[in-house]
Amino acid sequence: MALVDRLAYGANRAARVGWYTAHYFLARRIAPADGERRATREEGLALRAELRRAMADLFAAELADIESGIYRAPPPFELPPHELVARSLRFFADIREVDARRRGRVNDEPFRAGLRPDLPRYYLQNFHYQTDGWLSPQSAALYDTQVETLFTGMADAMRRRALPPLRRALAGRLRSAKLLDIACGTGRFLAEVKRNWPRLAVTGLDLSGDYLAEARRLLAPWSRVDLVEANAEAMPLPDAAFDAVTAIFLFHELPRAVRVRVAAEIARVLKPGGTFVLVDSLQKGDRPAFDGLIEAFPRSFHEPYYADYARTDLAALFGEAGLRLRETELAFMSKVTSWQREP
Numbered sequence: 001m002a003l004v005d006r007l008a009y010g011a012n013r014a015a016r017v018g019w020y021t022a023h024y025f026l027a028r029r030i031a032p033a034d035g036e037r038r039a040t041r042e043e044g045l046a047l048r049a050e051l052r053r054a055m056a057d058l059f060a061a062e063l064a065d066i067e068s069g070i071y072r073a074p075p076p077f078e079l080p081p082h083e084l085v086a087r088s089l090r091f092f093a094d095i096r097e098v099d100a101r102r103r104g105r106v107n108d109e110p111f112r113a114g115l116r117p118d119l120p121r122y123y124l125q126n127f128h129y130q131t132d133g134w135l136s137p138q139s140a141a142l143y144d145t146q147v148e149t150l151f152t153g154m155a156d157a158m159r160r161r162a163l164p165p166l167r168r169a170l171a172g173r174l175r176s177a178k179l180l181d182i183a184c185g186t187g188r189f190l191a192e193v194k195r196n197w198p199r200l201a202v203t204g205l206d207l208s209g210d211y212l213a214e215a216r217r218l219l220a221p222w223s224r225v226d227l228v229e230a231n232a233e234a235m236p237l238p239d240a241a242f243d244a245v246t247a248i249f250l251f252h253e254l255p256r257a258v259r260v261r262v263a264a265e266i267a268r269v270l271k272p273g274g275t276f277v278l279v280d281s282l283q284k285g286d287r288p289a290f291d292g293l294i295e296a297f298p299r300s301f302h303e304p305y306y307a308d309y310a311r312t313d314l315a316a317l318f319g320e321a322g323l324r325l326r327e328t329e330l331a332f333m334s335k336v337t338s339w340q341r342e343p
C-alpha cells in the first residue's frame with residue numbers, strides 16, 4: 001500500500017473517531033452520568049490509555065488486512081454531509097428523552113403500550129433506554145448514530161473484523177456462496193460485505209420491520225440481497241441452506257434460554273462444514289482493564305441480559321449446537337469468534 005493510502009486511511013479514521021467522540025462528550029454534557037462512582041483521575045487516565053491502545057490495535061489489524069487485499073479501505077463516512085448532520089441533530093434532540101427514561105428506570109414502554117403482543121416479551125423493551133425500543137422508523141433512523149457514539153466511531157470497524165474469517169471460509173466461492181446475517185438491524189454489516197463482495201448472495205434477518213426498512217434503503221445499490229422479517233429463534237429458512245452465518249451485537253441482548261435456541265437455529269441453517277462468525281461484546285476477563293466497563297455498562301444502559309452474557313461459556317453454548325471454535329480476535333470493545341459446523 002502506498003504511503004499516501006496509509007495516510008488517507010489514518011486521516012479517515014481520525015475524522016470518524018473525532019466526529020463521534022465529540023458526539024459522546026456533548027451527549028454526556030447534555031445528560032451527565034448519574035449515580036455511578038466517579039473514577040479517580042489516575043483510573044480515568046489509565047482506562048483512556050487502554051482504550052487508545054485497543055483502538056490502535058484494531059486499526060493496525062485492519063490496515064494489515066487492507067494491505068493484503070482481504071478487504072477494502074472503508075470511506076470515512078457513508079452518508080453525505082447534510083444527512084450525517086441531520087442524523088446527528090435528531091440524535092441530540094432525542095437525548096433528554098432517553099435520559100429521562102434512564103433516570104426513571106423506565107425500560108418496558110413497547111410492552112406496556114401493547115405495541116406488538118405477538119413479539120416475545122424480552123424483545124419489547126427499551127434497550128439502552130432507546131425511544132420506541134426496536135419498533136419505530138424513528139428508532140431505526142437514530143440507531144446507527146447512537147451506536148457509533150457509544151463506541152466513539154468504532155462500531156463499523158468492529159463489525160468489519162468479521163470479514164477476514166468470512167473471507168477465509170468462503171475463499172474461491174465469494175461469487176457463489178450464500179451468507180445469512182441474523183439480526184441484521186439497519187444493515188450496516190451487510191453493506192460492508194456488499195462493498196467488498198458485491199456478487200455474494202446475502203440474506204438479512206431481523207424481527208424489526210422498521211430496522212429492515214432502513215437496511216433496505218442502505219442496501220438498495222446492490223442486487224442479491226434478501227431481507228426477512230422473522231424471529232431468530234425459529235427462522236423460516238431451510239436446513240443447511242447457508243455457507244456462512246453471522247450475528248453481530250445480538251447475543252448479549254438475548255435471555256440465556258433464547259441464546260440456546262438461536263444457536264441451534266444457526267447450526268440448523270448452516271451447511272455441514274459451514275462457518276458462523278459472532279461479533280459481540282468482550283466478556284469478563286478478555287481484557288481485564290475493561291472489566292469495570294463491562295460491570296458498569298448494563299447499569300447505565302438498559303441491558304438486562306448483558307451481565308449474564310459477559311460470563312457465558314461460548315464454547316459450551318455453540319458446542320452444544322454442534323459448532324466448533326476456530327478463531328478468536330479481540331477488536332476494541334468486541335470479540336470476534338468464528339465457528340465451524342461439524343462436517
Ligand SMILES: C[S@@+](CC[C@H](N)C(=O)[O-])C[C@H]1O[C@@H](n2cnc3c(N)ncnc32)[C@H](O)[C@@H]1O
Pocket residue numbers: 123134147159182183184185186187188189205206207208211230231232233247248249250253
Ligand atoms: C444491537 S442490535 C444489532 C443490529 C446489527 N446486527 C448491528 O450490527 O448493528 C440488535 C438487533 O437484534 C434484533 N433482534 C433482537 N432479538 C431478535 C430475535 N429474536 N430475532 C431477530 N432479531 C432480533 C433487533 O431487532 C436489533 O435489530
